[in-house]
Amino acid sequence: MNKLLYYIFLTVFFGACSGIKVVNVKYAEKIPKNYLVYALPRSVLAIDVEVTEIRTLRGPYYEYSEKYMGIKDVSQTNRSEYFISNADVSLTAEPDSNNYYFIFPKGKSSIKSLNLTENGILLSINSKKPDVKIPAVSKNAISNQQPFPSVIFTELSQKDYIKEHIDTTWKQVKIDTNWVRVPVQKKTIEAITFEDKAKEAAHHIMRLRKRLFKLLSGAYNKVPDIKSSDVIVSELRKEEEEYLSLFIGKTFTRKYNYRFYYSPAIQNCGKQEVLAFLNTEKGLSAEKSGKVLPLTLVINRNGNLSQLDTAISKFKKTTAKQGIVYRIPELATINISLGNNSMLKKQFPIAQFGILNSMPCKSLKGKNSTVEFDPLSGNVVKIGY
Numbered sequence: 001m002n003k004l005l006y007y008i009f010l011t012v013f014f015g016a017c018s019g020i021k022v023v024n025v026k027y028a029e030k031i032p033k034n035y036l037v038y039a040l041p042r043s044v045l046a047i048d049v050e051v052t053e054i055r056t057l058r059g060p061y062y063e064y065s066e067k068y069m070g071i072k073d074v075s076q077t078n079r080s081e082y083f084i085s086n087a088d089v090s091l092t093a094e095p096d097s098n099n100y101y102f103i104f105p106k107g108k109s110s111i112k113s114l115n116l117t118e119n120g121i122l123l124s125i126n127s128k129k130p131d132v133k134i135p136a137v138s139k140n141a142i143s144n145q146q147p148f149p150s151v152i153f154t155e156l157s158q159k160d161y162i163k164e165h166i167d168t169t170w171k172q173v174k175i176d177t178n179w180v181r182v183p184v185q186k187k188t189i190e191a192i193t194f195e196d197k198a199k200e201a202a203h204h205i206m207r208l209r210k211r212l213f214k215l216l217s218g219a220y221n222k223v224p225d226i227k228s229s230d231v232i233v234s235e236l237r238k239e240e241e242e243y244l245s246l247f248i249g250k251t252f253t254r255k256y257n258y259r260f261y262y263s264p265a266i267q268n269c270g271k272q273e274v275l276a277f278l279n280t281e282k283g284l285s286a287e288k289s290g291k292v293l294p295l296t297l298v299i300n301r302n303g304n305l306s307q308l309d310t311a312i313s314k315f316k317k318t319t320a321k322q323g324i325v326y327r328i329p330e331l332a333t334i335n336i337s338l339g340n341n342s343m344l345k346k347q348f349p350i351a352q353f354g355i356l357n358s359m360p361c362k363s364l365k366g367k368n369s370t371v372e373f374d375p376l377s378g379n380v381v382k383i384g385y
Contacts, residue, residue: 020111020361021104022325028102036103036114038122040327040378041093043351044137045334047260047275049295050086051284055079057152058249061198065247068202075249082283084295085255087344089334092135093376094263095119096352101325111364117375125324127370127384134375140260152250201246208240258284264299264332264350273297278338293339301353302331309355323361324371327378329354349377 025037058075065071100120103111115123115130123130167186172179192200214220215232224232260275276284277292284295305328329349336344359371359380372382 020323021106022323022358023102023104024325025100025102026098031102032104034105037120038101038103038114038116039095039120040099040101040325040356041121041351041375042096042099042263043329043348043376044092044094045262045264045297045348046090046092046135046137047262047297047336048086048088048090049084049258049260049276049284051082051256051258051278052085053254053256053283054081054083055252055254056081056249057252059246060153061194061201061246062249064195064198064202068199069205069244069247071248074247080281080283082278082280084278084284084338084343087336089336089344089346089348090135091348091376092137093121093351094137095121099325099327099356103324121375122324122326122373122378123375124372125364125370126368127372130372132375137261140258153246198246201243205240205243208236208243212236212240256283262297264352266301266353269299269301269332269353271298273299296337298335298337299350300333300335301350302333302347305330305355312355312357323359323364325356325358326373326380327351327354328357329377329379349379351377354378 055078056075057078059065061068062074062076065074103114105111112126114125115127117123117134121134123132169184169186170181171184173182174180212233215223215229215236223229258276262273262275273296275295275297276286277288277294278284279290279292282290285292288294308328329351330353331347332350332353334344334346334348335342354377364371368385370382370384371380372384373379374381
């Protein structure tokens, strides 16, 4: 079944007769018992956009970063920043609803077999199944990596959040006939202030740095072996970084992958088509909300078929007994921009911008005659005899 996932192989034998007739389904007056249907492709652009989110979370001790650590300009708020980190365009295809064709057998047929894609686009005639895969066209999609961790700062201090105070007072107690001065202790528990915890965290950072300096400078009398030293240094730096983030905050990065599908149309050439809007604080959106930059697409025809189109139109003879209809695509330049800045420029052969032409039945008269077509553009790519 997997072999049939992308292609449908149709084999048809037409007995002893003499040719074929190809008619666009829109203009067929009647349909005989024996016929085949194939479609020409319509080019579709698959636009992939990668958006990177950088999320900065302020540290719980950010207010005391300058007082106890001497660090200025730390993040005062939690914020996210979005930017487009990558963009690309690739080509896929879907059947062109205006270019479905009937193949009617007429006389001795030179077509022994057809290969079509799963959705009916012509692949080859009289040949083995080509090893070609066409990416499926679906709805615009978005995917992203795992969510950010819900708990960011797990260790604010190495010590308890409360402290005990023992106050001693004295009182006179009469024992027998004497008065004795006896101590009385009163225990009180109070929570340590947030600033005291910040001060304690800063002192712990300094202790870690001091230990690290002594280890690296060889100040200790007993130094562990190299492997153990590497592990100790790594753990000390890891703990220092974790405690330092309590003052300067943490930064996380996440990527979103968007895919947009766009089918070029001749009437829209040269026009600016908006794909989405980028808000640097909220990300990519289909709606224009707030201060945004438009992500736009512009397609321009290169005009490389102008002379060929003139020649074919001038000399082509209209006949009801036309051969296999195929397409000669025209090159087009695709430009993706964000605001006024061009991000990407590529060229692709666009099927619907090209010329329809027909292949005479005589070209398939040979015993081993084969023809292969490009399923993305509809053009002939190989003729074998």
